[in-house]
């Protein structure tokens with residue numbers, strides 16, 4: 001009986017994409033359970049500096065809604081995703097990299113190099129970035 005209830009609870013916490021919201025490091029940052037160097041927050045998104053920066057300016061913008069990866073984005077998320085680009089250019093301006101330029105990157109899946117299973121957009125700038133990426 002206990003096992004049956006336990007299984008149901010586990011399913012409840014699983015989200016599409018197989019990642020548990022409870023274990024998601026970015027959901028923990030959103031909830032303030034682990035610290036971050038926050039640069040922006042509103043009701044839809046939060047932005048914080050990447051812990052392991054690849055450029056003089058390197059911050060992440062994430063939706064407050066847990067979405068595991070780009071494949072899980074739906075039509076109803078359109079407003080959030082569009083908003084992320086507006087927030088990106090505003091933060092870029094605040095950090096003084098809007099004129100020199102920057103790059104927005106979202107890695108998806110193993111080949112894309114995604115390591116955190118909560119959709120996030122890297123914004124990189126402050127130096128000349130190489131192309132193509134490795």
Ligand code: AMP
Nearest residue numbers: 025036049050051052107113114115116
């Ligand atoms: P990706 O490899 O595209 O999934 O990007 C995940 C990014 O999250 C990496 O650049 C990490 O350095 C960054 N990251 C992981 N944990 C944290 C954290 N606690 N605070 C800030 N950035 C993080």
Ligand code: ZN
Nearest residue numbers: 024027066118
């Ligand atoms: Zn999450």
